[in-house]
Amino acid sequence: MAKRNTFPISLIIIFFFVAIGVVAELERFDQAIKADGSLSLLVVGDWGRRGAYNQSQVALQMGKVGDKLDIDFIISTGDNFYDDGLTGVDDAAFEESFSNIYTAQSLQKQWYNVLGNHDYRGDVLAQLSPVLRKLDSRWLCLRSFIVNAEFVDFIFMDTTPFVTKYFHEKDHTYDWRGVSPVEEYRSNLLKDVDAALKESNAQWKIVVGHHTLQSAGHHGNTKELVEQLLPILQANDVDLYVNGHDHCLEHISSPDSPLQFLTSGGGSKAWRGDVKSWNPEELKLYYDGQGFMSLQITKTELVAIFYDVFGNVLHTWSASKSLYLSA
Secondary structure: OOOOOOOOHHHHHHHHHHHOOOOOOOEEEEOOOOOOOOEEEEEEOOOOOOOOOOHHHHHHHHHHHHHHHOOOEEEEOOOOOOOOOOOOOOOOHHHHHHHOOOOOHHHOOEEEEOOOOOHHHOOHHHHHOOHHHHHOOOEEEOOOEEEEOOOEEEEEEOOHHHOHHHHOOOOOOOOOOOOOOHHHHHHHHHHHHHHHHHHOOOOEEEEEEOOOOOOOOOOOOOHHHHHHOHHHHHHOOOOEEEEOOOOOEEEEEOOOOOOEEEEEOOOOOOOOOOOOOOOOOOEEEEEOOOEEEEEEEOOOEEEEEEEEOOOOEEEEEEEEOOOOOOO
């Protein structure tokens, strides 16, 4: 069982300044793998509804699968608290939607979280604050950062500031502290992600963001990311782009590269029947209900499994690599 990461208060303060944009360079965290050289984790997104819309049922099944796989950590793909993020570090929603929901012993591991657009509608700095780590030491949320697990590099990316329509919406207010001027923020982040991928010697490269790149769901493709991020992922041989945003479970393969698009946005409220037509040779899974995903990774093999709200397996996909590819 992986040991939960703990950090001295001085480092937590540094991480907070990284999160709010004072330091441009992406912070890196080391994640231990199992003694047998494997890594297991769960991925869930779009979940924070105080247990409603089957959030509690998804959490229950996550606990069971997490125990079976002896998971090392959990990834959240964002929209952590509905409908409008947190009001502050003392918002009861943190405990009511997170601490009091994901109570299984197997889920008492590190949670690596990115922000979604709904999180930006509240007090963004609250989710990034080290105060929440004092309330629940599992919680780690920064805008963008890297997790290295020996043969895997996970690059977590803040995608909401790339979506231009959010800056012009009249029905919602967004907390843009820490991302202004936004053009510079986007440019610097893309450069940081590109540099991190180029420097990576990991056997597997996985990028995590909230927003979709390729999706047959309600939101569809995020055009700004398709134009600005996708070329970087393809040029750097990224294996997976993992996201939420569309409230579904989905797997789309690339027609022109090994890159796979995996959506895990079924943590609570789902959108039944909201699906666009897509090339069936590329759309390997589209499930318009609640659920989550697991990843099991070794140096030579990666297995992704999607589960529904009852814990049933919906779809399994695997890939393999030679040990000498990263030499």
